[in-house]
Amino acid sequence: MIEKILSELLVKVLENKGKTRDFLLKQFEKKLYSAFVENNPNNRPKAVQEYKYYILRSLVLSALRSIDKGIFSREVLKRTVSTLAKGAFIKPKESKMAEKFFKEKYGVEPPAFITISPTMVCNLHCIGCYAASHANARNTLPYSTVKRVIQETHDYWGSRFTVISGGEPTMYKSEGKTILDLYADFPDMFFLMYTNSTLIDKDKARRMAELGNVTPAISVEGFEEETDARRGKGVYKKIMRAFENLRNAGVPFGISVTATTKNAELLIGEKFYDFYFDEQGASYMWIFQYMPIGRGIDTKLMPTPEQRYKMLHRWDTCMKKGGRFVADFWNSGIVSDGCIAYGRPGGYLYIDWNGNIMPCVFVPYYVDNIKRLYAQGKTINDALFSEFFKRGREWQHRYGYKYGATPENWFMPCSIRDHYENFKKHIAKEVKPEDENAEAALQDPEYYKAMVEYDEKLSRLTEKLWKEKIIEKSNQ
Numbered sequence: 001m002i003e004k005i006l007s008e009l010l011v012k013v014l015e016n017k018g019k020t021r022d023f024l025l026k027q028f029e030k031k032l033y034s035a036f037v038e039n040n041p042n043n044r045p046k047a048v049q050e051y052k053y054y055i056l057r058s059l060v061l062s063a064l065r066s067i068d069k070g071i072f073s074r075e076v077l078k079r080t081v082s083t084l085a086k087g088a089f090i091k092p093k094e095s096k097m098a099e100k101f102f103k104e105k106y107g108v109e110p111p112a113f114i115t116i117s118p119t120m121v122c123n124l125h126c127i128g129c130y131a132a133s134h135a136n137a138r139n140t141l142p143y144s145t146v147k148r149v150i151q152e153t154h155d156y157w158g159s160r161f162t163v164i165s166g167g168e169p170t171m172y173k174s175e176g177k178t179i180l181d182l183y184a185d186f187p188d189m190f191f192l193m194y195t196n197s198t199l200i201d202k203d204k205a206r207r208m209a210e211l212g213n214v215t216p217a218i219s220v221e222g223f224e225e226e227t228d229a230r231r232g233k234g235v236y237k238k239i240m241r242a243f244e245n246l247r248n249a250g251v252p253f254g255i256s257v258t259a260t261t262k263n264a265e266l267l268i269g270e271k272f273y274d275f276y277f278d279e280q281g282a283s284y285m286w287i288f289q290y291m292p293i294g295r296g297i298d299t300k301l302m303p304t305p306e307q308r309y310k311m312l313h314r315w316d317t318c319m320k321k322g323g324r325f326v327a328d329f330w331n332s333g334i335v336s337d338g339c340i341a342y343g344r345p346g347g348y349l350y351i352d353w354n355g356n357i358m359p360c361v362f363v364p365y366y367v368d369n370i371k372r373l374y375a376q377g378k379t380i381n382d383a384l385f386s387e388f389f390k391r392g393r394e395w396q397h398r399y400g401y402k403y404g405a406t407p408e409n410w411f412m413p414c415s416i417r418d419h420y421e422n423f424k425k426h427i428a429k430e431v432k433p434e435d436e437n438a439e440a441a442l443q444d445p446e447y448y449k450a451m452v453e454y455d456e457k458l459s460r461l462t463e464k465l466w467k468e469k470i471i472e473k474s475n476q
């Protein structure tokens with residue numbers, strides 16, 4: 001019920017202007033706070049719930065700023081709100097029924113979404129790409145397979161949200177279809193597409209506006225110097241053109257940045273956020289701290305524990321004081337009740353261009369393959385109950401996902417990055433690596449040492465903060 005009230009109020013907030021909107025916004029904030037913090041349905045620590053309140057509030061404030069600047073056109077807004085209201089925010093009856101059937105059949109709630117990379121092909125060759133993508137890659141999933149997977153998440157899980165990654169999704173072609181055709185095939189779902197944006201011309205931006213159910217998250221590394229150094233000369237200028245095309249078409253977009261030791265200071269400062277949010281009109285920002293997988297693995301590129309700690313404070317300020325929607329993986333793990341991988345209830349799983357089914361984009365190991373499952377007459381649901389996925393979920397449960405339990409340190413939420421020793425010894429058993437880089441990482445004693453040392457240092461830095469700021473504060 002509260003979900004419905006909140007969603008309806010949100011639609012009114014987005015559709016109104018001036019004093020009426022200010023009044024509605026206050027009402028919305030009050031109800032949001034009450035739903036998350038006062039009612040606290042799953043009995044989480046109060047401070048955890050406050051973080052959830054702030055991140056949702058910042059999403060709404062960011063959207064309102066884009067509307068006020070005319071970046072998010074009212075026409076596109078109408079279509080987007082109707083898709084979101086029909087699906088991603090207010091769950092339709094069919095979606096709730098699907099969740100109920102799933103729970104009755106399997107005894108647990110379904111995941112909320114998938115991330116799928118339909119193609120490995122990419123027109124760029126970025127240093128340290130997690131996907132090791134390139135222009136000559138041939139690995140691409142057939143359109144009919146991608147469509148079937150999404151249909152299954154829609155029908156069996158009640159999902160109305162999908163993340164598309166790559167490779168470069170705008171280069172995807174299969175069975176005469178492109179990635180935009182996929183969005184058109186699922187008008188009641190919302191898509192977040194990670195893209196380098198260099199192929200988003202006026203036509204593509206206009207088509208996205210017509211569809212109204214997709215938002216591109218565009219990769220940058222900092223400003224021009226940092227972006228071109230990693231992505232190639234001239235890429236930054238193309239990104240600026242893509243921003244312009246999207247602004248003119250009225251399509252909301254965000255940015256995505258890989259944090260490394262090299263650009264971490266930029267992300268700790270303020271200028272970066274002012275530029276992309278205020279000057280360029282981004283509505284949201286994802287920060288992915290460099291995970292040493294993929295092309296040219298280098299553990300020294302991970303932001304140091306000290307940098308990560310400072311980034312945590314910046315994220316906090318951005319969201320609470322600036323009202324800017326920033327999600328920093330892994331500092332923001334607190335808002336998702338920790339790690340969301342392994343097809344956790346309300347979480348996700350990842351499928352790559354070969355059809356391999358992985359717990360997460362950053363966990364390059366698998367047991368099942370979607371093409372093989374389909375050939376055996378099975379569905380996506382069968383992948384959820386592999387021993388590998390079950391071990392991952394058991395760890396998440398023990399680490400704090402269990403309702404009512406006092407969580408362990410969710411400033412270190414990641415099952416692989418932040419708990420490598422446990423991951424290697426207890427989770428990654430009898431798994432297949434996605435590629436030779438993932439295989440090498442698992443066998444390399446130096447890699448193991450660097451990851452474990454990092455975890456120990458990070459734990460020393462964040463443990464006290466977690467206990468004082470989250471657990472003790474919640475008990476006061």
Ligand code: SF4
Pocket residue numbers: 329330333338339340341359360361362363413414415416417
């Ligand atoms: S494995 Fe790590 S990166 Fe993946 S969902 Fe869990 S916390 Fe996030």
